[in-house]
Amino acid sequence: MSAPAADRNATGVFSPGRAQISQRTLRTDNWWKSPVIIDLGFAAFIVYATVRAFMQNWYYVPEYHYLTPFYSPCVSTGCIPEASHFGQFLPDVWWLPYAALSLPFLLLFRLTCYYYRGAYYRTVWQAPTACAVAEPHATYTGETRFPLIIQNTHRYFFYIAAIISIINTYDAILAFTKEDGSFGFGLGNVVLVTNVVLLWAYTLSCHSCRHVAGGRLKHFSKHPVRYWLWTQISKINTRHKTFAWITLGTLMFTDFYVMALAAGWFPDLRFIG
Secondary structure: OOOOOOOOOOOHHHOOOOOOOOOOOOOOOOOOHHHHHHHHHHHHHHHHHHHHHHHOOOOEEOOOOEEOHHHOOOOEOOOOHHHOOOOOOEOOOOOOOOOOOOHHHHHHHHHOOHHHHHHHHHHOOOOOOOOOOOOOOOOOOOOOOOOHHHHHHHHHHHHHHHHHHHHHHHHHHHOOEOOOOOEOEEHHHHHHHHHHHHHHHHHHOOHHHHHHHHOOOOOHHHOHHHHHHHHHHHHHHOOHHHHHHHHHHHHHHHHHHHHHHHHOOOOOOEEEO
């Protein structure tokens, strides 16, 4: 995690007014452990999601209407017709994911997320990697230049993510009907619904959602409904980091489960129908 310090004798911990030491840090604990674990977690999700997004196979179980969130909405001409709830209008080419209408916005929603920003600024950008550890950058411009200025658009990606969460909810509800139209309930339904509930928890606990509900109000007493919403969102906002990590896991697990069923690796455990 350490990088050689740049020649910046007039900045940060290397400024003339600070103690001149050769070490990057005097910390003797395993301060690098947390950044490494976070980087590995990010890397695991990025690799898995990238492979699955471009695999263009094993994403739908027609018998139970199970559709993985990595392929929702499936709007490519290469999609299975039954999986295309909103039509097919994108070309079927290898470099374009079947859910190209949603995946880029979900990625940007997460990249601009307040928690994720703090996490990868420390672990990837190393600004700084940890407390009392000098960062390798000679200058700091904040989020005022490209590409980091895009971080200020997080609110708008929140709106789009909320719409996509509604689509995921529709997919989970539709999965309670079997191919013949009758009601059915299996382990796949539990997986899909659990994933959707947690996705909503992550989306609604977003800092932008909290601001939308109660931001820029001078008198809470004059807006009791918005104040109530603000207080409820504030409660789950304290768990935003937890939901951020849990949903990375549930997204991968949900996709893997649907993929395994679609590939015929094992059958769905059915409770009804």
